[in-house]
Structure formats: C-alpha cells, structure tokens
Amino acid sequence: MxxxxxxxxxxxxxxTTIKNHKAFRGYDEIYCELNKKIDDSSVVVFDYYPGVDEKEVYELIKRFNFSLEINMHDIFKDGKTMTEQMKYNLTDDRVFGKMYYGNLVDFIDEEKLEEAQNKIKEQKESVIVYGVGAGLVSHGDVYVYFDMARWQIQLRYRKGMANYNVDNYDEDILKKYKRGYFIEWRIADKHKEKCFECFDYVVDTNVANDPKMISRYTFTESLKQLAxxxxxxxxxxxxxxxxxxxxxxxxxxxxxxxxxxxxxxxxxxxxxxxxxxxxxxxxxxxxxxxxxxxxxxxxxxxxxxxxxxxxxxxxxxxxxxxxxxxxxxxxxxxxxxxxxxxxxxxxxxxxxxxxxxxxxxxxxxxxxxxxxxxxxxxx
Structure with a gap:
C-alpha cells in the first residue's frame, strides 16, 4: 500500500552546521592532537559516560605509555555491593523503578578514591586516570570526556552489553534499561554537568571505532548556538x-x-x-x-x-x-x-x-x- x-x-x-570550528576524526587524529598536549609529567583524565566501549578506548591509552595508570573500576565498589545499594530504586518490577537523586560518588570506595588522589600527588611522571567518573579523582592537565547517546546504549544492551560494573549480560533488556534510566544515567548526567567547564575535549563514541573529538570551546559554542x-x-x-x-x-x-x-x-x-x-x-x-x-x-x-x-x-x-x-x-x-x-x-x-x-x-x-x-x- x-x-x-x-x-x-x-x-x-x-x-546543524557550525562554521569556523574543527573536529578530529579517528583514533590516529585524536592521538596526534592529544600528544601535543601531553608531556612526561602530565596528569591525563579520560572520563566516560557509562556505555562507552572501554576496551576500544584502552587501545588509545596504550599508545601513550603512561608511567601510572589508574582504572576507575578499581575505585568503584564491587558490582554486588552497588546492586544492593540500588535495591530500593531498582524495585522488583520488570520495568518501573524509583528515580535516584544521589550522586556518582555514592558508589565509590572513599578510601580507594583518596588513595588514588594521593598517588597522583606523589607521582612525578605521566599519569592516566580512566573510566566512568575519572574526574572525581582529578581534573588533571588534560581532561577528555568520552560521550554517548542513550539510544546507542540501549542498542548495546540488546547486543549483550551489561550495565556499568556488573555482569548482567544476559539479564532482561528492560531491566538493564530500567537500571540505566532510573539510576546510571541520572548520576552520570549530574557528574558530567558539574564538569562541563573543566573538559579540554569531548569525544563522540557512538559509532564503534569511529570516534570524533572536539575541543571544549567548540563543544560549548555549538550548544550555545543550537539553543x-x-x-x-x-x-x-x-x-x-x-x-x-x-x-x-x-x-x-x-x-x-x-x-x-x-x-x-x-x-x-x-x-x-x-x-x-x-x-x-x-x-x-x-x-x-x-x-x-x-x-x-x-x-x-x-x-x-x-x-x-x-x-x-x-x-x-x-x-x-x-x-x-x-x-x-x-x-x-x-x-x-x-x-x-x-x-x-x-x-x-x-x-x-x-x-x-x-x-x-x-x-x-x-x-x-x-x-x-x-x-x-x-x-
């Protein structure tokens, strides 16, 4: 019909066309741009929205040969503890949860966070802090935020991706979505909102192995124009x-x-x-x-x-x-x-x-x- x-x-x-601004496409271009900003004593922060392919981004990290690497998975509470902490908001319902109004730091081990911060103060050579919430440890000398749209996250759930820091790969898709909608995305957005003015760069990671990076100035000016x-x-x-x-x-x-x-x-x-x-x-x-x-x-x-x-x-x-x-x-x-x-x-x-x-x-x-x-x- x-x-x-x-x-x-x-x-x-x-x-929306943004004139007189530039974007870097692909990991080679991104590496070259960041390498200009990083020296032997730099503290570099790679902060992720939950859902970003961490293995993919780690291939970029390895190219820099940092003296010290701090992985945020080592600072977060373990997955079982996080899930138990979320229990009230997750509810027993397949679809409906309760909105979480706390913060990302609620799921961080405070002693491990302080330990990581002290390591950075003591370290004289280059450091990379990477993962979800990396900006909680430091804003560093170069702060890069790896971003992703929620619809792409939902598609990745359907392909088997787990929620952040848990191994619920085979869980009902709607329960994964519920955890994201009522908790993960809320605390991730709060964290991101606080750090907007601290970013040096923002990276679009929606398409696998095809990242695009813009400077903070380009990022903020583009949003201002669109509004x-x-x-x-x-x-x-x-x-x-x-x-x-x-x-x-x-x-x-x-x-x-x-x-x-x-x-x-x-x-x-x-x-x-x-x-x-x-x-x-x-x-x-x-x-x-x-x-x-x-x-x-x-x-x-x-x-x-x-x-x-x-x-x-x-x-x-x-x-x-x-x-x-x-x-x-x-x-x-x-x-x-x-x-x-x-x-x-x-x-x-x-x-x-x-x-x-x-x-x-x-x-x-x-x-x-x-x-x-x-x-x-x-x-």
Missing amino acids: SYLNFKSEYDRFPK QKPFRTVPYFDPGVWGGQWMKEVCNLDVNQPNYAWSFDGVPEENSILFDYDGVIVELPAMDLVLYQPKELLGEQVYSRFGAEFPIRFDFLDTMEGQNLSLQVHPLTEYIKKNFGMSYTQDESYYILDAKEDAVVYLGLKEGIQPTESKRQVI
Whole structure:
C-alpha cells in the first residue's frame, strides 16, 4: 500500500552546521592532537559516560605509555555491593523503578578514591586516570570526556552489553534499561554537568571505532548556538506489537523490517544531536544541550518548574496495516512522584496524520465496564 504520491523528504539525520570550528576524526587524529598536549609529567583524565566501549578506548591509552595508570573500576565498589545499594530504586518490577537523586560518588570506595588522589600527588611522571567518573579523582592537565547517546546504549544492551560494573549480560533488556534510566544515567548526567567547564575535549563514541573529538570551546559554542534557533534531534525507530507500515515509506526506513511502531523524533532524554564541522559529523546526546543550556532552551518559567529536564516528548505511533494501539494509562502527578520519584507525568495529545477510512479512536471506557474484568483482559 502506498501512502504518498510524492517522494518522501523526511530527514533522518538532521544536522546543524557550525562554521569556523574543527573536529578530529579517528583514533590516529585524536592521538596526534592529544600528544601535543601531553608531556612526561602530565596528569591525563579520560572520563566516560557509562556505555562507552572501554576496551576500544584502552587501545588509545596504550599508545601513550603512561608511567601510572589508574582504572576507575578499581575505585568503584564491587558490582554486588552497588546492586544492593540500588535495591530500593531498582524495585522488583520488570520495568518501573524509583528515580535516584544521589550522586556518582555514592558508589565509590572513599578510601580507594583518596588513595588514588594521593598517588597522583606523589607521582612525578605521566599519569592516566580512566573510566566512568575519572574526574572525581582529578581534573588533571588534560581532561577528555568520552560521550554517548542513550539510544546507542540501549542498542548495546540488546547486543549483550551489561550495565556499568556488573555482569548482567544476559539479564532482561528492560531491566538493564530500567537500571540505566532510573539510576546510571541520572548520576552520570549530574557528574558530567558539574564538569562541563573543566573538559579540554569531548569525544563522540557512538559509532564503534569511529570516534570524533572536539575541543571544549567548540563543544560549548555549538550548544550555545543550537539553543538560540530551531533544531531537530536525530530520530530513531523501533518495532512493536502494534507496529505498522506507514513510517517505512514516509520516513525512508528499511522496507525489509517487519514493522515500525515507534518513532522518537523529539525526546532529548534519549535522542542525539548532530553537528557538522566542515564535513565531519559529530553526534552528541541531546541531554548535553538540556544540561548545559537549560534556561536558554526551556525558558525561565519551564526551567523553574522542571529544572534541567525536557518535559515534552514527540513521537510517531504507527498502526497502519498493523494492530490496535495499546491501552494508554498514565498516573497522576501526585502518584508518579510518590511511587516513582518522578516530578511530572505523561499527559498525551494526539494529532492524527493519516488514517484508513474505517479507522476508529476509542476515548475512555464503555458504560458498565467492571474494573476486575478490565484488569484481567489487560493482564
């Protein structure tokens, strides 16, 4: 079935061009640039967002021949201890957790942290501190942050990647996502937000073995420019039980996939943003913009109500030639705050872009419906 009588012009990779700035592409270029800044007595910090491929980045670290290496895995509490500490927020539910409002340092062994800091003070030759939260040990002489978008992290979970510092490789994908959403990403964002002005460089690690690095000045200037004008985040698409065929044609997607149910085309919590630096495309989490320019992006009134959160989500839901959309039930604000620690709920508005002639939208329930029967049908 055809839905368009013209060729789709949907842009799956919307970019913002930043003039008079440069990006370094590939580990060779990154090595050459960093090597100019590092000498025999430098303290170098490689800080990671959880999800970054640490083995891949370590190949870069080995090229420098540092006299002392400090791995953050040796400073964090062990995985079992971390999981036990997260127990209240993880809950026993497969999907729903409770928002964690603590900090990354809560999961650090304080004695080991102090020991690492003292080693750096005593060391006279070059030092590298690397891993998630490396900036807690030192900001060093050269501070490089390796970043990644949440959607890419979710894709890596699906391929078997574990959550940070635990061996839950085979765990239910939704439980991995829950741990990331309610805990890991929250504390990682807090840490990153505090260190924005300390970075010397930021590295895009979304594509395996194809990193792109920009300076802190380029990073901050790009975000400032973006906050002042209209822009789009990079959409991503996912199948689902009700998924349809409409988005395949309209959004130029893979026709060999069975269906697409979701398009997330404006969810800064999980989408990314693309910057074009003279032909080198750098992908950053859209949350970097929310965290670094919250008032400029959201406005004073929205920021005062929600803080550095983007409280609106834009999705496409496709059921064309698929199944019926699921029953949508969302908690009241008071309930979601009390039970999940979240400050706002999901009120929804629908704009119907296309429909078959016999399409129907049901609003609410029929008269005389019994709650117990309705619950049984849903479960």
